[in-house]
Amino acid sequence: MSDKTLDEKIIEEFLAKIRAKNILSKDSFEDLERLISRQNISEEDWGLLVDKDCFPPEKDM
Amino acid sequence: MVNKIKQLKLIKFRGATDETIIDFDCQKNMVVIFGENGTGKTTILDAIDFACNQSSGVSLKNKSVTKNKYKYVNSISSKLNDLKVVVATEDGNNCSATLSSGGVVTVSGTLPRVEILRRDSILKIVTGQPKERFDEIRNMVSYPKTKNLEDTLRLAYKNNKQNYEDSIKAYQQAEMDIRNDWTITGDENKDPLVWANERSLVVKNVLEKEKSCWENKCKKSQDLKAKIEILDGLKSAATETQECLDANKRKLQAILKNESGKQGLVSLLEKAKDYIEAQTALSECPVCSSGIDRNKLLKKIGERINQMKDLKKIQNDINTLKRKKDNQMSQIESSETSISTLLCEIQSLFNQTEQDKVKDVKTVIEQIPFLEQTSHEKQKEFIQLDLVQRTYKTYCEKKEESERSEKKTSKIKQLLDELEDVRKKNVDVVLNTISDSVERMYSKVHPNEGIGAVKFYLDPKKAESLELDGEFQGNSVPPQAYYSESHLDVLGVCIFLSLAQNKCNDGILLMDDVFTSVDQQHMSRFINMLEDEVKRFGQIIVSTHYRPWRDQYRMPIQQTHDIQLIELLPWTSETGVRHTRTKFYVEEIQDSLNETVFDRQKVSSKAGILLEHILDEIALKYSLNVPRKSLNKYTLSELFNANMHMRDKLKVIKNSSSYDLKKNMDDLQNSTFVRNEVGCHYSKTGSLLSDNDVRDFGTKVIDLANLILCDNCGSFPNKNKSGSHWECHCGELKLYPLKLP
Numbered sequence: 001m002s003d004k005t006l007d008e009k010i011i012e013e014f015l016a017k018i019r020a021k022n023i024l025s026k027d028s029f030e031d032l033e034r035l036i037s038r039q040n041i042s043e044e045d046w047g048l049l050v051d052k053d054c055f056p057p058e059k060d061m
Numbered sequence: 062m063v064n065k066i067k068q069l070k071l072i073k074f075r076g077a078t079d080e081t082i083i084d085f086d087c088q089k090n091m092v093v094i095f096g097e098n099g100t101g102k103t104t105i106l107d108a109i110d111f112a113c114n115q116s117s118g119v120s121l122k123n124k125s126v127t128k129n130k131y132k133y134v135n136s137i138s139s140k141l142n143d144l145k146v147v148v149a150t151e152d153g154n155n156c157s158a159t160l161s162s163g164g165v166v167t168v169s170g171t172l173p174r175v176e177i178l179r180r181d182s183i184l185k186i187v188t189g190q191p192k193e194r195f196d197e198i199r200n201m202v203s204y205p206k207t208k209n210l211e212d213t214l215r216l217a218y219k220n221n222k223q224n225y226e227d228s229i230k231a232y233q234q235a236e237m238d239i240r241n242d243w244t245i246t247g248d249e250n251k252d253p254l255v256w257a258n259e260r261s262l263v264v265k266n267v268l269e270k271e272k273s274c275w276e277n278k279c280k281k282s283q284d285l286k287a288k289i290e291i292l293d294g295l296k297s298a299a300t301e302t303q304e305c306l307d308a309n310k311r312k313l314q315a316i317l318k319n320e321s322g323k324q325g326l327v328s329l330l331e332k333a334k335d336y337i338e339a340q341t342a343l344s345e346c347p348v349c350s351s352g353i354d355r356n357k358l359l360k361k362i363g364e365r366i367n368q369m370k371d372l373k374k375i376q377n378d379i380n381t382l383k384r385k386k387d388n389q390m391s392q393i394e395s396s397e398t399s400i401s402t403l404l405c406e407i408q409s410l411f412n413q414t415e416q417d418k419v420k421d422v423k424t425v426i427e428q429i430p431f432l433e434q435t436s437h438e439k440q441k442e443f444i445q446l447d448l449v450q451r452t453y454k455t456y457c458e459k460k461e462e463s464e465r466s467e468k469k470t471s472k473i474k475q476l477l478d479e480l481e482d483v484r485k486k487n488v489d490v491v492l493n494t495i496s497d498s499v500e501r502m503y504s505k506v507h508p509n510e511g512i513g514a515v516k517f518y519l520d521p522k523k524a525e526s527l528e529l530d531g532e533f534q535g536n537s538v539p540p541q542a543y544y545s546e547s548h549l550d551v552l553g554v555c556i557f558l559s560l561a562q563n564k565c566n567d568g569i570l571l572m573d574d575v576f577t578s579v580d581q582q583h584m585s586r587f588i589n590m591l592e593d594e595v596k597r598f599g600q601i602i603v604s605t606h607y608r609p610w611r612d613q614y615r616m617p618i619q620q621t622h623d624i625q626l627i628e629l630l631p632w633t634s635e636t637g638v639r640h641t642r643t644k645f646y647v648e649e650i651q652d653s654l655n656e657t658v659f660d661r662q663k664v665s666s667k668a669g670i671l672l673e674h675i676l677d678e679i680a681l682k683y684s685l686n687v688p689r690k691s692l693n694k695y696t697l698s699e700l701f702n703a704n705m706h707m708r709d710k711l712k713v714i715k716n717s718s719s720y721d722l723k724k725n726m727d728d729l730q731n732s733t734f735v736r737n738e739v740g741c742h743y744s745k746t747g748s749l750l751s752d753n754d755v756r757d758f759g760t761k762v763i764d765l766a767n768l769i770l771c772d773n774c775g776s777f778p779n780k781n782k783s784g785s786h787w788e789c790h791c792g793e794l795k796l797y798p799l800k801l802p
Contacts, residue, residue: 005204006202006203006204006207006487006488006491007203007204007205007206007207009487010204010207010480010483010484010487011206011207011210013483013486013487014207014210014479014480014483014484017479017482017483018476018479021479023472023475023476023479024476036206036210040209041209041210041213042213043213043216043217043220045213046213046214046217046473046476047217047220047221047469050217050221050469050472050473050476051469053472054465054468054469054472055465055468
């Protein structure tokens, strides 16, 4: 049996699916990984992440 | 990595009033500790729980003793700090656990993980509330971080969706307002939004400037008109003042006609009066120096002044009217100047071609209605443009916002769907794993009984709520509502075993005399199930007071090398917990054969029982015919006769060699009289048999037992995996045939 907790398994699989399906851009995916590594995520954090992914600053486009 | 307990030492711990040392055989995965009630079974398991789980409450935690349950963990008449439990593990570590006066367990070193099941908690997970049940598997199915991610993501989705819906409503409303404006003022040849867009491009400042200009013209003209009206009023008032002044003058002339030559007398008298009043000691006339009475003179002057009062009033009125008129004339002059200035200002607001319309005050005033109307129209035009521009701006902003929100909402939903999907799948895997392993174990104990098919699931409407369903006669029901106590007991143990497998894979499992309500048949199946499951754990230590469990392991048919038997001896306060290694039956006979003082009866009796046991098992395995008896007890002769016709077909293959059982059986059948004559009854014939005859019988029985037991796992060939023969637990020994031809 794996030593990973259920939380770790879910999050790892979730990230893998996001990456496999290209749901987020490369930059946003890295942001998501950073976000998830934090203790808690707020609704605003998701808002900023998705906003940046949907409407990246021009210099990033 | 399995790290089994190799040795347990108890000092002043609960029932261990003296030092008790128990050695565990690490070659064996299961230890069965058998003891009558009160021999110390719970003490031993408590000691492991105390040390490995740092549990100061041990088995007392669910009992109604005082809050400080640790106070009763030391043995009677000893102190808390005398208590010590030493656990030696397979990896060579020795860890000692002690208890502080405050109830804290201190352990030196790292001990293996241990799960313990006690009788009082066996039904907790089955009959408890869904929340309590969830608590039991919390470590396996809790996902706090995922929950935080999912909750906040769901909130973000909800808020974005709301924002999207609000912005759609707002831009639709703005579009409707634009259409309404377009209906009133728009260009019917253009689409309303195209029209609004064009209107939004109109520079509002020009119109605003034009509107202000007309407002200014209008206002100044209105001011001019107002000033003219004021001037007219002033002039009218001045005329009135003049008329009043003239009337007073005429009145004054008339009075002065009667008092001719007395003009100025009143003022002269008043001055004289003031003079005399100031001269308090006046006694003669200052003009003629004749003697005068001052008071009488003052009185007389006063009377004369009063006679001249009307004249004085008229004079005052005339003076007042003169001042008023001067003031009015000044105002008129000022007003005329202001009007003139304002007219110039107005004229400057009009261009050259329009100067005729404002050449003088009169023409300006005549223009006022036109100016008012034009100013109003310009204002209206400006307001309409401003409104369309603002509405179109709102329309554009909200439309863009809705498009942004739609895109974001769609992305958040995508993330949420993925997370929910992954979470559900993983939780289902855990729950299905538990359900499957429970079902696997439960069906071994209760096969073909129409119960089982236990399924765990989380109630989607409640947080941390674990539901449980099971099958009963083809229906899905809550087991706790339909199953008997013994069925629930077995279910509780199966669930515990399943959870323990998940929680402490390769860990140590303790079961403290958990069965009381299970009958013999189910108990046997449970023991078999436990033997099958033992390989999934690092080590299982079971305590029981159930003697058949102990006895069946002593006999060769159930004997297995994978199980260690420990037997507890009666407890006394002086010696505490005592134990001995339980001897297997074959071992006992062998020891008796080797004793210096040979006990003939013991050997023949025990060998006879062992032979009965083996022949009975063969009769059962091949469904041999024996005389029907109510108690299923058969003599050795009956059992031998039953296998007579198939004896030549019995063959054992072990260690790559084949052994026919016929010769062993024939020899033993010829020796059975030894058992009857020496081991069972009083008989003179028995006395005629030599010790060697008895030894020979005992040895032949042991040889037969050793032949049909696996040298590797020690078990009897009871498994039918191949479909062609019976085999032992490890598969090294094979017994032919599977069935009689």
